[in-house]
Amino acid sequence: MADIRAQLRAAFEVEHREHLEAIRRALGEPGSADLREIFRRAHSLKGAARAVDMPVVESLAHELEERLSGFVDSGASSAEALSPAIVRLLHDGLDAIEAEVAGVSPLPGESEPAGDEDDDDGPREADRPHEYLRIESEAVLDLSRAMQQLSGDLQGRDTELSALRRLRADLRRIAPAGRAVQRRGAQRIDLDQALRTLERELSGLIQNHVRASWALERSATDLREGIEQVSFAEAESHFGDLGRMIRDLARDQGVEVDVRVEGLDTRAERRVLQALRDPVIHLLRNALSHGAESAATRRAAGKPEALHIRLSITAQAGQLIVRIRDDGPGPDIARIRAAAEARGLFGDRAPDTAPPTPEEVLSAAFEPGVSASEAVDRLSGRGMGLSVVQEAVRKLGGSVRLERRRPVGARVVLSAPLSTARHSIVLVEADGAAYGLPSHGVRRLLRLSADRVETVGGAPAVRLQEDEIEVIAPLAPLSALLGGATEIHALGGHISALLLARGDRRLALAIDHAHDVREIVVRTVDGLGLDRGLALGAAVLEDEAATIILNPDGLMDAWLRRERAQAGAGIGLVAQTSTSDAHVRTVLVVDDSFTTRTLEKSILEAQGYRVLLAVDGVDALGALRSGEAIVDLVVADIEMPKMDGFSLLQAIKADAGLAAIPVILMTSRNDPEDIRRGMDLGAEAYITKQKFDQRELLATIGRVL
Template sequence: MADIRAQLLAAFEVEHREHLEAIRRALTAPEQADLREVFRRAHSLKGAARAVDLPRIEELAHGLEDLIAGVGEGAGALDRPTLDAIHLLLDRIEAEAEAARTGVPPDGPDQAPSEGEPPAEAAASAVEGEAGLEYVRIDAQALRELAQAAHQLANDVRAEQSAPQQLRRLHRESRRLEQLWSELRLRLGEGRDGARARDFEHALKTLTRDLADLGQTQHRTSWSLQTDLGVLREQVDRIALTPAATVFGDLGRMVRELARAEGVEVDVRVEGLDVRAERRVLQALRDPVIHLLRNALSHGAEPAEARRRAGKPEALAVGLQISARGDRLQARVYDDGAGPDLARIEQAAIDRGLLPKRSPATPPPSPEEVLALAFEPGVSSAEAVDRLAGRGMGLSIVLQSVRGLGGGARLGARRPYGAEVVVSAPLSLARQTVILIETGGGTFGLPSFGVVRLLRLAQDRLETVEGALTARIGIGEADVVVPVVSMAAVLGNAESEIPASGGTVSAVLLSRGERHVAFAVDAFSDVREMAVEAAPGEGLDAPLALGVALLEGETPLMVLDPDGLVDRWLRDERRLAAAGLGLASRAAERPRQRTVLVVDDSITTRTLEKSILEGQGYRVLLAVDGVDALHVLRSGEAIVDVVVADVEMPRMDGFSLLQAVKADASLAALPVILMTSRNDPTDVRRGMDLGAEAYITKQKFDQRELLATIGRIL
């Protein structure tokens, strides 16, 4: 019975988080919330709690159900007190579920998770709530060794990829020998050794044929190995990578409880908990993220009058966004407070001896340089020390923690107001994509996530600006004058010049925030997937070293930190940074091309609408259904200005897509136009109720109407 109980609790762990996240997401835009869906979630949560015999959660869910029902029936409204009451119930449900999972009663917001992973949580992470699967306990070390073995197998397969090419070369040589032999026989004629010559010719043709067959077999085997390896790695990732909810799922409740204790009205948003990464990476990021959330609450809180004057909502917005880009995990913590105080940070850095005192006539350091100094020990912009922040050590510890993972951190201003800190780390410590570069007589690695572009610059097109060598590079829609710096010089060889070969300079374009720098290198040698371990602290200074990987023959490869390289340039070339080199000129930017996402399962309709819209100068993205559209919207790869969606589509129809967009706080403001072949007033009313900006029927489709509608909305 104990095993059955563990399985039920593991399934409930996944289900209750899904319901709580969906309810909170719906309530981020209360005026557009679908109360029927919220009620359904509360009702399902109550039933699930009853099924696993958790009466306290069942009671709390019943209270939530009554509260939502009262609003839906007109007995109340989704005003601030009601929303606070709902979030309090959700937090209590979450705390009780945590207590049921760990066996430890709720003990406040700062309770740290245990180092090990309880069996129920391990099972929930492994199966994501899929029914009918058996729950098992997996040793974390064995799992890491499995991932490393898969990585090593990938390296071995890659090493064998040259075999088919070599066989093709041998086959060509064999054919050439056949041709030469035929010419030689014609010259020599049939002599007494004719039989032996025929035997030689037969053997040569057999060899040619066998080489051709072997080459085809090797090609098929190589393709099969690559396919099987891809499946293996996908299966390993399914086991090794766990949803972020298992580590960060309780942090929204933590912030709300801290805010209540501090008397701060707060609107907490947590997104991306379904993103998967290695548990040890997520666990290592938990403490840094907790500190950043406490910082956001402390530094972002403002007097109510100040928020009203700025046109902000009454409640302080504090958010955590988890996302995956390539093989990197990003955790973005933000608030809509006053934003970073550059003057206070600069003064704190001067007091710590990190910046020289400057006269009123001396230009200030660049914002990027000042914000980077916030991660130095003892630098804080807080006016006083309280229990949340102010000692000036927190950001330093955050950076130190994520560097140990091969990650980085960046502080920036958030538009139109507020601050954000983005910490990044690899999704998996078992492998990262690394670009191998040659510079200053050595080989180094650069993680691909930090590289904007690899460049080959014509030497005669380089210009000197403010005494520095520069190149004009198109970045986005802006023309940016980017400084070209010797990578070897930044790494310590001060006498190193810009390396050039054949009239060109090879360079790698890096960025930090909005600052761009091109680091010139001798050559790019390879791109590999490698295991990157923490740097031992020897050789290069720590800010420049992200970690160490092993090449063939156990040769160590120093993997450089892209952020550290740009920070070093900012520090050493303060004059050039202050001159604005490497920054896009906002005045020179062209108006941004508007982007339309067309969602339709009919390729004919998609092609027609794409042609019409591109003819009017719009950039057009395509999606085949609602699921595909949400992937495009949430990937962050493009800024979409308006969505034009068909109603009737497989997997996710237009109504469901519209509802998902309006329920997602990061997408809720995105206008959606619905198109359908059905001219049903009920459908029109439903679309408008869900928040569609317009509804166009295909029977009377007129491209002028579509263009006019989009023009009106934009």
């Protein structure tokens, strides 16, 4: 724990100086200063100080925030707000913060411990203090970009190799004709020998090229791994103290809270973790502020008295996924919508047009000044927190969304690249222009027969199969969302498209062509000529052509605004794509036996259930807590490694967000004590495999559901 605190203090040393320097630079030119940026810096500094337990610095930062808040809320210009007297007061506050931080005891390793003069062997290696080497983040990033450029150059060598192989194939194809000419006496030179010599030389060139490329690739891999050792860190280094921070905040507010943090061993680039620290702090504070309810209210709703807050960190497909969820009342859609409308975010809506969808309203919660809080205090802020989160995440090329949880609570899902230098990009062409999209946002590439396109909800759509469920995905031209052509073009009777996915929402975007998928460097660039939120940046390809990298979340939001009626009707939502009127129930089957899992899956799917599989209790709990799918029932074996069925059942019933999910236990032992234990822990039913048959399983599930 001491090592974690030292790492956090070292991170705060860098972070607080960045905030102070940025504010001082802005105050140096008060007439052109960005008041919102100064306010954001003060707000972030306050949260960072709270996280490293520096209450004096937190209080000083809060005073700066308070002094600026009136100007920000009133919309005053920087020239009006930053009078010489106010600037002096702000500088005094910055100086006080700097003096307070400087007065805190030094980090481990900044002073040498007293040695033992009688110890001839010197201090032992394990007793030496940690050494902290501060490296400019830009230097590490530049090194990482250079490595990425090397990888791109290696991809170019693959093109050269392909050309050499085509040349050899051409030679082998024409050689027989050349030899035939020679046999007829039309050539006096030994053509056959010349062709064989040329073929040998080409084969030698190819072998040399392969060997050189392999050596370069190995060197690039070693370089990348070395860079990651320096630039990557475990999430614990930046998020390890946040559970304690929320517990301290809850204690100050008189709120009983149960906080759990999972996935702290997940590794990502330090720069990414550092950039996400403030956003995650904002989201945790929001979970506490908006999720807190009285004990009586929670009891009446069947919840445990303690507010449950969960922070989970995972790595998936090159993305760092951070989920913050609580079991409070959930987002107040009506209040958020009213605040957004007061800011004019939905424009002037005609009486006969569709209202904003819940998704669109929840997305508006990330706009400046939109808040569901009735009161302003140190915890809830002024509707600036979520806009700060969105801005920080967008700078990383990531995305963030707010969701309502079933049956209660809120969840925020934040996604950002594991590395700011490495982006897997799908390169496409639409309306004659080249674009790129991060591959994590593209579910799959589609080649659709034109006669499969139908009209649903007054707009084009296509029916797809996803996990054996029929999905009705809206079909829109990518170019239309970018302000271009609105027609869907079919080439040779087929339409090329990208299937985007965000939670349960699906959207197919028609394109001209999909060219390639590659890892390239994406740079933040302003003035790309697109609406805010549609572009993540730009990349330069090997032909030196600049390509705009699009934001999948921004495209989804643009479609939601453009097609409110279709979105409001539920078109594109996986949860509403069943071909029957009944809701498709999802069953999570948990068993360490592959044969048993396969058997149960086939039985249940034949009856119309959607089936998810897990190999043990740990795997099942991860699937349930990820929130990626709504599970209606868990069927779990008891004897499993890592976490058995009893422990899984206990964990489910102890989690307010999962407790409502019914659980059926299965075992090969017909032990009355096991049955009693399972029922006491909250199992809805108990099936013994000795007398297991298909009819009993289906009848039990039908009764429970």
